[in-house]
Amino acid sequence: MYMSYTNNPYMPRVRRDAVNLVKYRGWSIRKVARHLSVHPSTIMRWCERDMTGGFLLIPTKSSRPHRHPHALPEKIVSRILTLRAERHECAEILHRRLTLEGIVVSLSSVKRVLKRHGLSRFSKWKKWHTYPPRPLAKKPGILVEIDSMHDGPITDRLSLYALIDVCSRWGFAKPVVKVNCRSSVRFLREARTVAPFDFKTIQSDHGSEYTKWFTKQVNHDGFEHRHSRVRTPTDNAHIERFIQTLQTQCLNRVTRTFRSWQKEIPPFLEYYNRERPHMALNYKTPLEVLRSY
Numbered sequence: 001m002y003m004s005y006t007n008n009p010y011m012p013r014v015r016r017d018a019v020n021l022v023k024y025r026g027w028s029i030r031k032v033a034r035h036l037s038v039h040p041s042t043i044m045r046w047c048e049r050d051m052t053g054g055f056l057l058i059p060t061k062s063s064r065p066h067r068h069p070h071a072l073p074e075k076i077v078s079r080i081l082t083l084r085a086e087r088h089e090c091a092e093i094l095h096r097r098l099t100l101e102g103i104v105v106s107l108s109s110v111k112r113v114l115k116r117h118g119l120s121r122f123s124k125w126k127k128w129h130t131y132p133p134r135p136l137a138k139k140p141g142i143l144v145e146i147d148s149m150h151d152g153p154i155t156d157r158l159s160l161y162a163l164i165d166v167c168s169r170w171g172f173a174k175p176v177v178k179v180n181c182r183s184s185v186r187f188l189r190e191a192r193t194v195a196p197f198d199f200k201t202i203q204s205d206h207g208s209e210y211t212k213w214f215t216k217q218v219n220h221d222g223f224e225h226r227h228s229r230v231r232t233p234t235d236n237a238h239i240e241r242f243i244q245t246l247q248t249q250c251l252n253r254v255t256r257t258f259r260s261w262q263k264e265i266p267p268f269l270e271y272y273n274r275e276r277p278h279m280a281l282n283y284k285t286p287l288e289v290l291r292s293y
Contacts (some may be wrong), residue, residue, distance in 0.1 A: 006063050015058035018043055019050040061226050072113065076105055080113045131229055137166035140197040140290055145239035148179045149247075151256070158258055160265075161187040164242045169278050169293075170195065170286040171242050173269060175261040184209045185217045192221075196290055198224045205236060211236065245272075 013050055018036055021027040022043065023153050026293040029047075033040040064168045071164045079101075089110045099106055114120050137143040143166045151158045162173040166242070172191045176183050192199055204210040218225040221241065228235035250268040 006060055008060070012057035012059050015046045016050075016056060019047050019058065020055065022047055023050070047189060047258070060069075072105065072109055077113055079103065080105075080110055081117060081119075084114065084119055091262065095146050100265065131228075132226060134203075134226075135201050139197070139293055140165050140168045140170065142167060142200045144199050144202050145236050145240045146182075146184070146202055146210075147236060148207065148209060149243050152249070160254065160261065162239060162243050162246060163188070163191050164239050165195070165197070165286075166238050168197075168286045168289040169242075169281060170197075170273055170290065171237070171269060173243075173246055173265055175258055175265065177258070179209050181209055181211055181214045181217075188218070189221070196287075197293075201226060203228060203236065208231060 014147065016186065018032050021032050022029060023037070027035075029040050029043045032081060033043050036043075046058060050056075076098075079098065081090070083097055089097075091107060091114055094114075095105070095107045095110045098110070111120070135143050144162045144168060146161065146162060148159060148161050158175065159177075159179045160173055161173040161179070162171065164171045172194060173189065174187055188202065203226050204217055205228050210225075215225045232242065245269075246265075246268070250264055251261065254264045273286045275285060277285060281289055
């Protein structure tokens with residue numbers, strides 16, 4: 001795999017070491033050039049840029065040109081920034097407003113202007129996930145959705161994990177003191193011991209409790225982990241609806257304390273999985289569906 005010069009993360013360190021050999025160890029420029037297989041003039045430019053004697057990294061300069069014949073006029077850039085400052089609207093809305101004003105500019109150009117001025121709403125450190133095809137829940141355990149829920153302010157917050165099998169609608173939930181990766185793994189392993197079927201694929205959102213460490217633990221336990229698509233809550237519609245049912249039919253009817261949640265959730269899950277008819281299952285219960293497999 002080839003890597004471009006500007007994206008090579010090791011080049012700042014190479015420049016520093018080259019300058020250190022010239023200014024601190026007394027190597028000649030040509031000797032350093034032969035050692036690194038670069039032109040001597042390149043070593044000279046690195047030495048001119050360095051002011052520390054080769055002890056600090058020398059960053060890579062941007063390859064972006066200073067001027068371009070097709071660059072956006074300053075008036076359009078200024079108008080984009082002005083509209084953005086008014087209501088902090090997204091690039092799509094700004095592009096629509098510019099079009100209504102008679103300003104011809106592409107949506108990608110508006111996004112580029114916001115990004116260059118540090119006004120983009122998305123972090124450049126965000127990890128982009130790949131989304132393999134969503135498995136068809138033809139049997140129990142093929143696709144199991146998991147999510148967490150918080151209730152109340154941060155100073156008095158109650159949290160719980162919930163899990164549901166898409167095929168049978170079998171559900172499981174448990175209150176926790178804190179939501180994090182380790183709690184997610186503990187909850188998932190406890191759900192596996194209680195569930196009357198084996199897990200094949202776990203689907204979650206992009207919450208901080210479902211990071212790469214969680215994925216590694218899931219894979220170590222013998223099943224897969226996939227994320228729902230960004231800004232697509234319908235991908236996790238089953239677990240969202242299960243949490244809503246849990247809130248309206250159980251949690252809202254009891255005292256809002258951790259101990260009461262621990263006491264009341266297990267009986268409700270017993271009723272939910274054994275007695276409560278589900279319209280999506282043609283008025284069957286989850287356990288009736290499980291018996292058919």
